[in-house]
Amino acid sequence: MPQGRRRTPFSGKAKKEQLKAKKHNKTTSQTERFKKPLLVHTSDEEDLTDLTQKVNYQAYKSGKVHSNRFALYFHRETDAEIRERKEIARQTLHPVTEKNLEINIDDYFAKELDFPQRPAWSYNETLANLEAKENKYFTEYLNNIEKQFDRKELSYFELNLETWRQLWRVLEMSDIVLVIVDIRFPALMFPPLLYEYVTQRLKKDMILVLNKVDLAPAEIVAAWKVYFKEKYPELHVLMFTTLPGYNLIGKQSDKAGLQVRRRRGKLRMAAEGAQLLLNTCKDIVGNAVDLSSWEEKIKEELMLEYAEDNNVEIEKVIDVKNDTGYFEHEKYKNGILTIGCIGQPNVGKSSLLNAIMGKKVVSVSRTPGHTKHFQTIFLTNNVRLCDCPGLVFPSKVPKTLQILMGSFPIAQLREPHTTVKYLAERLDLPKLLRIDHPDGDDQWSAMDVCDGWAKKRGFLTAKAARLDTFRAANNLLRMALDGKICLCLRPPEYASKKDFWKSHPDTETVRWIQARSTDEAVGDTNEYGDDEDFSEDDTKPTTSGDPGASVSIEGSDDGDDSDSSVERLTVAANKFAVLNDD
Numbered sequence: 001m002p003q004g005r006r007r008t009p010f011s012g013k014a015k016k017e018q019l020k021a022k023k024h025n026k027t028t029s030q031t032e033r034f035k036k037p038l039l040v041h042t043s044d045e046e047d048l049t050d051l052t053q054k055v056n057y058q059a060y061k062s063g064k065v066h067s068n069r070f071a072l073y074f075h076r077e078t079d080a081e082i083r084e085r086k087e088i089a090r091q092t093l094h095p096v097t098e099k100n101l102e103i104n105i106d107d108y109f110a111k112e113l114d115f116p117q118r119p120a121w122s123y124n125e126t127l128a129n130l131e132a133k134e135n136k137y138f139t140e141y142l143n144n145i146e147k148q149f150d151r152k153e154l155s156y157f158e159l160n161l162e163t164w165r166q167l168w169r170v171l172e173m174s175d176i177v178l179v180i181v182d183i184r185f186p187a188l189m190f191p192p193l194l195y196e197y198v199t200q201r202l203k204k205d206m207i208l209v210l211n212k213v214d215l216a217p218a219e220i221v222a223a224w225k226v227y228f229k230e231k232y233p234e235l236h237v238l239m240f241t242t243l244p245g246y247n248l249i250g251k252q253s254d255k256a257g258l259q260v261r262r263r264r265g266k267l268r269m270a271a272e273g274a275q276l277l278l279n280t281c282k283d284i285v286g287n288a289v290d291l292s293s294w295e296e297k298i299k300e301e302l303m304l305e306y307a308e309d310n311n312v313e314i315e316k317v318i319d320v321k322n323d324t325g326y327f328e329h330e331k332y333k334n335g336i337l338t339i340g341c342i343g344q345p346n347v348g349k350s351s352l353l354n355a356i357m358g359k360k361v362v363s364v365s366r367t368p369g370h371t372k373h374f375q376t377i378f379l380t381n382n383v384r385l386c387d388c389p390g391l392v393f394p395s396k397v398p399k400t401l402q403i404l405m406g407s408f409p410i411a412q413l414r415e416p417h418t419t420v421k422y423l424a425e426r427l428d429l430p431k432l433l434r435i436d437h438p439d440g441d442d443q444w445s446a447m448d449v450c451d452g453w454a455k456k457r458g459f460l461t462a463k464a465a466r467l468d469t470f471r472a473a474n475n476l477l478r479m480a481l482d483g484k485i486c487l488c489l490r491p492p493e494y495a496s497k498k499d500f501w502k503s504h505p506d507t508e509t510v511r512w513i514q515a516r517s518t519d520e521a522v523g524d525t526n527e528y529g530d531d532e533d534f535s536e537d538d539t540k541p542t543t544s545g546d547p548g549a550s551v552s553i554e555g556s557d558d559g560d561d562s563d564s565s566v567e568r569l570t571v572a573a574n575k576f577a578v579l580n581d582d
C-alpha cells in the first residue's frame with residue numbers, strides 16, 4: 001500500500017457544492033464593490049440580490065468600476081411565483097375574442113402611481129448634497145409605492161435611480177419632448193402623468209410618435225391616433241416607421257401567416273418623415289429658433305434621393321457622413337432647439353434618431369435596455385437630438401404584456417411560458433406555426449405549443465435529449481418581439497367600429513406611410529445593426545396594399561428559428577413616406 005496521507009472520499013455532489021460556493025463568492029465580491037451606492041435599498045435588512053434582477057448587467061471588468069452603473073434594475077420574482085406561473089401555463093388555452101384586445105390607458109396608469117420627479121435644486125448646492133437629496137427622495141418614493149400597492153399588481157419598473165436621473169436631465173434639456181411608443185401597445189407605454197408634467201409643469205411641448213407602424217393594420221394605427229388626440233388635446237401625434245416597406249399585412253405573408261426576414265438596404269434619412277417632424281417643430285417653435293438648416297438638410301437628402309432614383313447627376317454631392325462636426329457647437333445653448341427622445345426600452349428611439357439623421361449615429365439593438373446613457377446628437381448646427389435610455393414607468397401593466405412589449409429582456413426571463421399562453425389565447429399559434437400537438441390531442445396548453453414548436457425546430461435538451469420547452473418558449477417570444485408573430489392591441493370600442501376605422505381618412509395615410517418601393521427596401525446590409533423579422537397578425541383584419549415585386553427572404557430571427565417554408569414575400573410599391581403629422 002502506498003505510503004502517505006490517505007485522501008478523504010469526496011463525492012461528486014460535494015464537489016458540485018464546492019464549485020457553486022466558489023462561483024457565488026466570486027460574483028458577489030465582483031459586484032459588491034459598486035452596486036451599493038447605485039440602487040437605493042427599500043429596506044436595510046433586505047439583501048439587494050433577493051429584491052431585484054439586473055437587466056443587461058455586463059460582466060465586471062477590472063478597472064471599469066462603473067461599467068454597470070446604468071444597468072436597469074427590476075424586482076425579482078420569487079421561486080413560488082415562478083412555480084405558480086408554470087402551473088398556469090399547463091392549463092388548457094381559452095381563446096379570447098377581439099374585444100379582449102381593447103385596452104384603456106386609465107386601467108394601467110393609476111393617478112396615484114406617479115413617476116419619480118427630480119426634487120427642486122439650485123446651482124448653489126454641492127454635488128454631494130444634491131445626490132443625497134435625490135437618494136433620500138427616491139428611497140421615500142419606492143417605500144411609498146411598496147406601502148400603497150401590492151408588488152404583484154405592479155409592473156416591472158425601473159428601480160435604478162441613475163436611469164431616472166437620465167430622464168430628469170433629458171427633460172430639463174429639451175425644448176420639445178418626443179415620447180416614442182410601439183404602435184402594438186401604445187396605451188401601455190404612454191404615462192399620462194408624464195404628459196401632465198411636461199405640458200403643465202414644465203410648460204413644454206410634447207409630440208407622441210406612434211412608432212413601428214409597419215407592424216400594425218392601418219385602421220388600428222388610425223384609431224390609436226384619434227384616441228390619443230382626443231384624450232390629450234395638447235399632444236401632437238405623429239406616425240412613424242424606420243422600416244417602411246415591411247408592410248406584411250394582408251397577402252404579404254407565407255401561407256400560414258408567419259413572417260419572414262429580409263435584409264434592409266442602405267440606411268438613409270427617412271426624409272419625408274423628417275420633413276413632417278420638422279413641420280410640427282416649426283409650428284411649436286415659431287420664430288424663436290431658425291430651423292432653415294434642418295430644412296436645408298432634408299431638401300438635400302430629397303435631392304440626392306431624386307438624383308439616385310432618376311439616375312441623374314447633381315452638382316452638389318452632399319456628404320451626409322461628414323456632418324458630425326456639429327458636436328463642437330454643443331456649448332451654445334441659445335438659439336438651439338433640443339428635442340429629447342424618451343420612451344420605454346425597445347420602442348425604437350435610437351432607430352428613429354438614426355432615421356432622422358440619415359445615418360447610423362446611435363447603436364440599435366433588439367435587446368431592451370441597450371441604450372444606457374443619454375446621447376446628444378446635433379442634427380444641424382442649431383437642432384440637437386437627445387436619446388434617453390429606455391425607461392419603464394411604474395404602472396399596472398401585467399408582466400406578461402411587458403415581456404411582449406420589450407420592457408424586459410427575454411433572455412433574462414425566468415418563466416416564459418405564461419407569456420406564450422397570453423399570446424396563444426389571442427393568436428392561433430398552432431396554425432400560424434404549423435405545428436402538431438405533441439400528444440396528438442386537440443386541447444392545447446401553452447406548454448403543448450412550446451413542445452410542438454420545440455419538436456418542429458428540433459430544440460432538444462443537451463442532457464436527456466427531451467423537448468426543450470424553455471428554449472422554444474424563448475424563441476417564440478423573440479419572434480413576437482420582432483413582430484414576426486404580431487399581436488396588436490386596440491383602443492376601446494375598436495371592434496364595434498371596425499368599418500368606421502377602415503374607411504377613416506387617416507387609415508389611407510397610414511397605408512401610404514407603411515409602403516415603400518422594393519428597390520429601396522432590398523439590399524445586402526442592415527445598417528440598423530440588427531436583422532429584422534416581421535409578421536402578420538393572423539387574427540387582424542387585412543389591408544389592401546399595392547402588390548409589388550417578390551423579394552427573396554433569408555432564414556429568420558437569430559439564425560436558429562428559420563422556417564424553410566417561409567421563403568418569399570411581397571412588398572407594397574409606394575416609395576414614399578415614413579411619417580405623418582396630425
Ligand SMILES: Nc1nc2c(ncn2[C@@H]2O[C@H](COP(=O)(O)OP(=O)(O)OP(=O)(O)O)[C@@H](O)[C@H]2O)c(=O)[nH]1
Nearest residue numbers: 241242345346347348349350351365369370371390
Ligand atoms: N418593425 C420595426 N422595427 C423597428 C422600428 N424601429 C426600430 N425597430 C426595431 O426595434 C428594436 C429596438 O430598436 P432601438 O432603436 O434599439 O430601440 P430603443 O428604444 O433605442 O431601445 P433601448 O436601447 O432599449 O432604449 C430593434 O430591433 C429595431 O430594429 C420600426 O419602425 N419598425
